[in-house]
Amino acid sequence: MTILCVRFQLPPASEAALPGLLGLLEEFTPVVEALPPDGALADVRGAERYFGRDAVELASVIRVRALALHGVDCAIGAGPGPMLARMALRGARAGLTRAVPGDPDAIAEFLAGLPVTALPGVGTATARTLDEYGLDTLGRVAAAPLSTLQRLVGARTGRELHEKANGVDRGRVVPNGVSRSLATERPFDRDELDPGRHRAALLSAAEELGARLRAVGKVCRTLTLTVRYADRSATTRTRTLAEPTAHSAALTGAAYAMYEALGLQRARVRVLALRAEGLAPAEQASHQLTFDPVDEKVRRLEEVADRARARFGPRAVIPGTLAA
DSSP states (O other): OOEEEEEEOOOTTOGGGHHHHHHHHHTTOSOEEEETTTEEEEEOHHHHHHHTOOHHHHHHHHHHHHHHHHSOOEEEEEESSHHHHHHHHHTOOTTOEEEOOSSHHHHHHHHHTSBGGGSTTOOHHHHHHHHTTTOOBHHHHHHSOHHHHHHHHOHHHHHHHHHHHTTOOOOOOOTTGGGGEEEEEEEEEEEEOOHHHHHHHHHHHHHHHHHHHHHTTEEEEEEEEEEEETTSOEEEEEEEEEEEEOOHHHHHHHHHHHHHHHTOSSOOEEEEEEEEESOEEGGGOOOOOOSOHHHHHHHHHHHHHHHHHHHHOTTSSOOHHHHO
């Protein structure tokens, strides 16, 4: 086991504490990838040799130091690759490390009974398609012929799904991944049940992300919504945008769509967070031109608003809904 996936038990709206915790991991290995808002991947192959301890023992030391220095407990998953470490983390809880052994038989046994949605990157649509053909567990997907999977979900997706279900983990830890994303949170003063206030918070967060992206000359490819509830549980959804963008209206539309898809009914929400990921230079992004004069007008107004905010402050121009 050479990869650790760590989820820090941060209080709501405390993402600012993550850089310090990443620094703690970097004392053991320089190969650390941030998984905001509260996690990280760490490749500890070199640390195992240097400290003479295996990954599970290093995880125990990391947990003790996080508690002693930062007052933060953590749950840790360990595995031979990033994918398996992430999956191991699903079954871990604060104060414990769940480990997937590195031998193929143990990996196959670990994966066999898990649902298809346990694989990172497998969404509900793909899972629904596979379920219609009785492929509802990773063991059944692993046993299915590759050609069958490719007919069901496509050549590339089928090949990746077949490899992952058989424990083939081609992922790697990419250091300094935190610079590839921007995030913002909207905590509520009390557990909030009103969908109208949820949407207002999402609008505010999307406006802020759009302004920050445009200020640094970036666009994002994906948007992630995290909803934290009163019982400290959370739901996360990620959507790939139609095109890389920093347009606030597009970000708001994607955020609303993910929120509506959750179907929350009187959920006691404590924090809403949005993260723009897959950042790239704006000058390298393409934009689909339209004949819609409204879209062109909105984008020009956005440029004017950005100039006003740069001169008079971030609240110089805000949507009328938020002003009300």
